Amino acid sequence: MRWRSPRAEIEHLIEAGDLEGLLRRAGELHGHYCPYLAYGVVAGYTAVRMLGVRSVGMEEVLAIVETNNCFSDGIQAVTGCTFGNNALIYLDLGKTAFTLARRSGEAVRLALNPEFEESRRAERPELRELWRRIVAERERVSDEERARFMELMEEEAFDLLHRPASKMFIIRRMHIEAPDYAPIYASHRCHGCGELVMESRAGLRDGKPYCLSCLGAQHPILDGRGIYIGVWRPE
Ligand SMILES: [Zn+2]
Ligand SMILES: [Zn+2]
Missing domain, CATH: 3.30.1330.130 (60s Ribosomal Protein L30; Chain: A;)
Structure with a gap:
C-alpha cells in the first residue's frame, strides 16, 4: 500500500x-x-x-x-x-x-x-x-x-x-539559515515524581536526575503573555 x-x-x-x-x-x-x-x-x-x-x-x-x-x-x-x-x-x-x-x-x-x-x-x-x-x-x-x-x-x-x-x-x-533538525534526547526517570523527563530538561540533585517541577526550578513558559521564565504552579 x-x-x-x-x-x-x-x-x-x-x-x-x-x-x-x-x-x-x-x-x-x-x-x-x-x-x-x-x-x-x-x-x-x-x-x-x-x-x-x-x-x-x-x-x-x-x-x-x-x-x-x-x-x-x-x-x-x-x-x-x-x-x-x-x-x-x-x-x-x-x-x-x-x-x-x-x-x-x-x-x-x-x-x-x-x-x-x-x-x-x-x-x-x-x-x-x-x-x-x-x-x-x-x-x-x-x-x-x-x-x-x-x-x-x-x-x-x-x-x-x-x-x-x-x-x-x-x-x-x-x-535564511535553516536550523538543524530537532535533536533527539534520551529520557530519564525523575527521582521525585517518577515521570519521564527529557535529558536536556532534567537537573541533578545528589547525583540523581529530577524534573524541573520537582526541583522547583524556573523554566520558560509560553502563555497568552508570550514567553517568560518562571515557575508554573498549577495546584
Ligand atoms: Zn519530577
Ligand atoms: Zn481567533
Missing part, C-alpha cells in the same frame, strides 16, 4: 486554491472564525504556493511565526508546520508575520500590511463595538449578542479571503 499523507485533503484544497475550504479546516483547529485566522490562512496559502512546498511534518519545511495570536493557527493548519512537529519556530516578537522556508534556506516572509489592517478596522462598526465589549472589556453580554459577535467575525473572516494577498501583506522572498 502506498502511504497517503493525512494532509492530502488540505493539499488538495491548496492546489485547488480553495481558501474557504482551508479556512474551514483552520476553524476546526482554532475553534472560531476571526479575521486574524483568515490572515493566517491567506499568508500560509500564499507562502506555500510561492515556494511550491508540501509538508508531512518532518521538518523539511519550516514556518517561523512571530506571534502567538489567532494568525498562527491559520499558519499551522495550512502549512502543516506545528507546535508539536518541530517545524514551527516561534519568535516572541508580537508581530503578525511569518516566514516559510525550505531546508535549503529558500524562504518567503509575509508581514501584515499596516494600511490594510487600518482600513479593515475602519469597517464594520457593529463588530468593532462588540469586540471592544466582549474581548477587550470582558463584559458579560447576552447569548444573542455573543452569537451576533461570532457571526460577524465569521462573515469578516470569509470576506477577507476575497481580498488580494498582495494588499494584505508585505511579501518578500529571502534566504
